Amino acid sequence: MLDSRLRTPATAKVASGNTLILTTAAPRPIGQAEVVSVAAADGRPAIAAVLDALSARDIRSVLIEGGGRVVASFIQAGAVDAIEWFRAPILLGGEGRPCVASLALAKLADAPKFRRLGVEPVGDDLWERYARA
Structure with a gap:
Protein backbone atom coordinates (compact mmCIF):
# COMPACT_ATOMS: atom_id res chain seq x y z
CA MET A 1 0.00 0.00 0.00
CA LEU A 63 -2.43 -5.18 -7.92
CA ILE A 64 -2.40 -1.43 -8.51
CA GLU A 65 -5.70 0.04 -7.47
CA GLY A 66 -5.30 3.71 -6.94
CA GLY A 67 -5.94 7.12 -8.32
CA GLY A 68 -5.01 8.22 -11.80
CA ARG A 69 -1.65 9.63 -10.69
CA VAL A 70 -0.59 6.36 -9.05
CA VAL A 71 -1.60 4.39 -12.14
CA ALA A 72 0.16 6.85 -14.48
CA SER A 73 3.34 6.65 -12.39
CA PHE A 74 3.54 2.87 -12.72
CA ILE A 75 2.77 3.03 -16.45
CA GLN A 76 5.45 5.69 -17.00
CA ALA A 77 7.93 3.49 -15.13
CA GLY A 78 7.17 0.63 -17.52
CA ALA A 79 5.98 -1.46 -14.57
CA VAL A 80 2.53 -2.42 -15.90
CA ASP A 81 2.36 -5.76 -17.71
CA ALA A 82 -1.40 -6.29 -17.61
CA ILE A 83 -4.57 -4.28 -17.21
CA GLU A 84 -7.86 -5.59 -15.77
CA TRP A 85 -10.36 -2.89 -16.64
CA PHE A 86 -13.99 -2.71 -15.54
CA ARG A 87 -16.28 -0.27 -17.33
CA ALA A 88 -19.79 0.66 -16.31
CA PRO A 89 -22.45 1.96 -18.73
CA ILE A 90 -22.52 5.42 -17.15
CA LEU A 91 -20.97 8.73 -18.17
CA LEU A 92 -19.40 11.06 -15.63
CA GLY A 93 -18.07 13.67 -18.03
CA GLY A 94 -15.66 16.31 -16.82
CA GLU A 95 -16.82 15.88 -13.22
CA GLY A 96 -15.31 12.40 -13.07
CA ARG A 97 -11.75 11.56 -12.10
CA PRO A 98 -9.37 10.17 -14.71
CA CYS A 99 -8.48 6.51 -14.27
CA VAL A 100 -5.02 7.35 -15.70
CA ALA A 101 -3.51 10.80 -15.16
CA SER A 102 -1.37 12.55 -17.75
CA LEU A 103 1.45 10.46 -19.19
CA ALA A 104 3.14 13.61 -20.60
CA LEU A 105 3.43 12.09 -24.07
CA ALA A 106 5.26 14.15 -26.68
CA LYS A 107 3.60 12.23 -29.53
CA LEU A 108 1.04 9.49 -30.02
CA ALA A 109 3.76 7.00 -31.00
CA ASP A 110 5.12 7.29 -27.42
CA ALA A 111 1.90 5.92 -25.90
CA PRO A 112 2.28 2.59 -24.06
CA LYS A 113 0.70 -0.17 -26.12
CA PHE A 114 -1.39 -3.08 -24.86
CA ARG A 115 -3.21 -5.87 -26.68
CA ARG A 116 -6.71 -6.88 -25.68
CA LEU A 117 -6.96 -10.46 -24.41
CA GLY A 118 -10.68 -10.57 -23.81
CA VAL A 119 -13.92 -8.82 -22.95
CA GLU A 120 -16.63 -10.32 -20.75
CA PRO A 121 -19.87 -8.92 -19.41
CA VAL A 122 -20.17 -8.76 -15.62
CA GLY A 123 -23.75 -7.76 -14.97
CA ASP A 124 -24.20 -4.48 -16.82
CA ASP A 125 -20.44 -3.80 -16.76
CA LEU A 126 -17.65 -4.95 -19.06
CA TRP A 127 -14.45 -6.61 -17.87
CA GLU A 128 -11.60 -6.04 -20.32
CA ARG A 129 -8.22 -7.72 -20.03
CA TYR A 130 -5.06 -6.39 -21.69
CA ALA A 131 -1.39 -7.39 -21.82
CA ARG A 132 1.54 -5.19 -22.70
CA ALA A 133 2.15 -5.40 -26.43
Whole structure:
Protein backbone atom coordinates (compact mmCIF):
# COMPACT_ATOMS: atom_id res chain seq x y z
CA MET A 1 0.00 0.00 0.00
CA LEU A 2 1.30 3.48 -0.85
CA ASP A 3 0.77 6.18 1.77
CA SER A 4 2.98 9.18 1.00
CA ARG A 5 2.45 11.00 4.30
CA LEU A 6 1.67 7.93 6.40
CA ARG A 7 -1.88 8.95 7.25
CA THR A 8 -3.15 5.39 7.73
CA PRO A 9 -4.53 5.11 11.28
CA ALA A 10 -3.02 2.44 13.54
CA THR A 11 -6.51 0.98 13.91
CA ALA A 12 -7.17 0.62 10.16
CA LYS A 13 -8.39 -2.84 9.20
CA VAL A 14 -5.93 -2.95 6.29
CA ALA A 15 -3.11 -2.86 8.88
CA SER A 16 -4.39 -5.89 10.78
CA GLY A 17 -2.88 -8.50 8.48
CA ASN A 18 0.01 -9.11 6.17
CA THR A 19 0.34 -5.55 4.83
CA LEU A 20 3.30 -3.57 3.54
CA ILE A 21 2.94 0.22 3.69
CA LEU A 22 5.41 2.22 1.62
CA THR A 23 5.76 5.87 2.57
CA THR A 24 8.02 8.88 2.11
CA ALA A 25 7.49 9.80 5.78
CA ALA A 26 9.43 8.54 8.78
CA PRO A 27 8.14 5.05 9.57
CA ARG A 28 6.01 4.46 12.68
CA PRO A 29 4.09 1.40 13.84
CA ILE A 30 0.68 0.92 12.22
CA GLY A 31 -1.11 -2.16 13.50
CA GLN A 32 0.63 -5.32 12.32
CA ALA A 33 1.70 -3.78 8.99
CA GLU A 34 5.32 -3.48 7.94
CA VAL A 35 6.02 0.23 7.32
CA VAL A 36 8.95 1.12 5.05
CA SER A 37 10.19 4.56 4.08
CA VAL A 38 11.23 4.92 0.43
CA ALA A 39 12.69 7.75 -1.65
CA ALA A 40 10.31 10.41 -2.90
CA ALA A 41 9.63 11.86 -6.34
CA ASP A 42 7.41 14.94 -6.40
CA GLY A 43 6.33 14.26 -2.80
CA ARG A 44 5.17 10.72 -3.57
CA PRO A 45 6.93 7.38 -3.29
CA ALA A 46 9.34 7.05 -6.23
CA ILE A 47 8.21 4.08 -8.32
CA ALA A 48 11.77 2.75 -8.73
CA ALA A 49 12.15 2.78 -4.92
CA VAL A 50 8.75 1.09 -4.51
CA LEU A 51 9.75 -1.64 -6.97
CA ASP A 52 13.10 -2.11 -5.18
CA ALA A 53 11.34 -2.45 -1.81
CA LEU A 54 8.94 -5.02 -3.26
CA SER A 55 11.74 -6.95 -4.96
CA ALA A 56 13.74 -7.02 -1.70
CA ARG A 57 10.77 -8.85 -0.16
CA ASP A 58 10.53 -11.23 -3.13
CA ILE A 59 7.21 -9.68 -4.19
CA ARG A 60 6.95 -10.08 -7.96
CA SER A 61 3.32 -9.21 -8.63
CA VAL A 62 1.06 -6.46 -7.29
CA LEU A 63 -2.43 -5.18 -7.92
CA ILE A 64 -2.40 -1.43 -8.51
CA GLU A 65 -5.70 0.04 -7.47
CA GLY A 66 -5.30 3.71 -6.94
CA GLY A 67 -5.94 7.12 -8.32
CA GLY A 68 -5.01 8.22 -11.80
CA ARG A 69 -1.65 9.63 -10.69
CA VAL A 70 -0.59 6.36 -9.05
CA VAL A 71 -1.60 4.39 -12.14
CA ALA A 72 0.16 6.85 -14.48
CA SER A 73 3.34 6.65 -12.39
CA PHE A 74 3.54 2.87 -12.72
CA ILE A 75 2.77 3.03 -16.45
CA GLN A 76 5.45 5.69 -17.00
CA ALA A 77 7.93 3.49 -15.13
CA GLY A 78 7.17 0.63 -17.52
CA ALA A 79 5.98 -1.46 -14.57
CA VAL A 80 2.53 -2.42 -15.90
CA ASP A 81 2.36 -5.76 -17.71
CA ALA A 82 -1.40 -6.29 -17.61
CA ILE A 83 -4.57 -4.28 -17.21
CA GLU A 84 -7.86 -5.59 -15.77
CA TRP A 85 -10.36 -2.89 -16.64
CA PHE A 86 -13.99 -2.71 -15.54
CA ARG A 87 -16.28 -0.27 -17.33
CA ALA A 88 -19.79 0.66 -16.31
CA PRO A 89 -22.45 1.96 -18.73
CA ILE A 90 -22.52 5.42 -17.15
CA LEU A 91 -20.97 8.73 -18.17
CA LEU A 92 -19.40 11.06 -15.63
CA GLY A 93 -18.07 13.67 -18.03
CA GLY A 94 -15.66 16.31 -16.82
CA GLU A 95 -16.82 15.88 -13.22
CA GLY A 96 -15.31 12.40 -13.07
CA ARG A 97 -11.75 11.56 -12.10
CA PRO A 98 -9.37 10.17 -14.71
CA CYS A 99 -8.48 6.51 -14.27
CA VAL A 100 -5.02 7.35 -15.70
CA ALA A 101 -3.51 10.80 -15.16
CA SER A 102 -1.37 12.55 -17.75
CA LEU A 103 1.45 10.46 -19.19
CA ALA A 104 3.14 13.61 -20.60
CA LEU A 105 3.43 12.09 -24.07
CA ALA A 106 5.26 14.15 -26.68
CA LYS A 107 3.60 12.23 -29.53
CA LEU A 108 1.04 9.49 -30.02
CA ALA A 109 3.76 7.00 -31.00
CA ASP A 110 5.12 7.29 -27.42
CA ALA A 111 1.90 5.92 -25.90
CA PRO A 112 2.28 2.59 -24.06
CA LYS A 113 0.70 -0.17 -26.12
CA PHE A 114 -1.39 -3.08 -24.86
CA ARG A 115 -3.21 -5.87 -26.68
CA ARG A 116 -6.71 -6.88 -25.68
CA LEU A 117 -6.96 -10.46 -24.41
CA GLY A 118 -10.68 -10.57 -23.81
CA VAL A 119 -13.92 -8.82 -22.95
CA GLU A 120 -16.63 -10.32 -20.75
CA PRO A 121 -19.87 -8.92 -19.41
CA VAL A 122 -20.17 -8.76 -15.62
CA GLY A 123 -23.75 -7.76 -14.97
CA ASP A 124 -24.20 -4.48 -16.82
CA ASP A 125 -20.44 -3.80 -16.76
CA LEU A 126 -17.65 -4.95 -19.06
CA TRP A 127 -14.45 -6.61 -17.87
CA GLU A 128 -11.60 -6.04 -20.32
CA ARG A 129 -8.22 -7.72 -20.03
CA TYR A 130 -5.06 -6.39 -21.69
CA ALA A 131 -1.39 -7.39 -21.82
CA ARG A 132 1.54 -5.19 -22.70
CA ALA A 133 2.15 -5.40 -26.43
